[in-house]
Amino acid sequence: MAPERDIGTRERNPAGATAAPRPRARLDQPRAPRHRFLPEWDPEAFGRLSEKIARFLGTGRFIVWMTVVIILWVVWNISAPVALRFDQYPFIFLTLMLSLQASYAAPLILLAQNRQDDRDRVNLEQDRKQNERSIADTEYLTREVAALRMGLGEVATRDWIRSELQDLVKELEERRRHDGHVVFPAERAERSPGRDADDR
Secondary structure: OHHHHHHHHHHHOOOOOOOOOOOOOOOOOOOOOOOOOOOOOOHHHHHHHHHHHHHHHOOHHHHHHHHHHHHHHHHHHHHOOHHHOOOOOOOHHHHHHHHHHHHHHHHHHHHHHHHHHHHHHHHHHHHHHHHHHHHHHHHHHHHHHHHHHHHHHHOOOHHHHHHHHHHHHHHHHHHHHHHOOOOOHHHHHHHOHHHHHHHO
16 A cells, blocks of 8 residues: 555655645636735726826817916916915926826826727728628629629520511411411311311
8 A cells, every 4th residue: 555655646746856736726716816915906997087188188178278277377476475486486396297297198198099099900900801791792792793694695585585486487488488388287277177177
């Protein structure tokens, strides 16, 4: 019994392995949630918010409001009493605020553009597939119309049948005139009714 146990342990722990074997993960059960120290957020919600902000930054309303705020800021810090001024003449704090706004606006705009590029890529792929289906349908219909035209070229029309019958009637009348033979059985029956009665 002991040698069998040694063989089993040798197979599980190959020779030279010093680390303890890792416990196998169960694939039929979900993983336990991990504790994260960083805050979690929904990427989709964050992307939608960034798109709203980027759309607002690209409007005239934002430019008007930013211009009004800057004018009020400068006028207040020039004309207000010295004790109430919070940003003296070089307006360093205003420059800092505008730099901070620009540093946040640029990544938000890039994120919105990336999301728009992803949507455009998906739309282009769908349009390409739709165009391929439309081209395949058009080629199929073209082949069907060509087959119908070829088939209609071989179908006897009413005018063609009428002209063929007229040609046959003329040919039979010409034979009758030249040979003197009765060609149509109806004419023969009209000429000799007694004979037909005897035959009956």
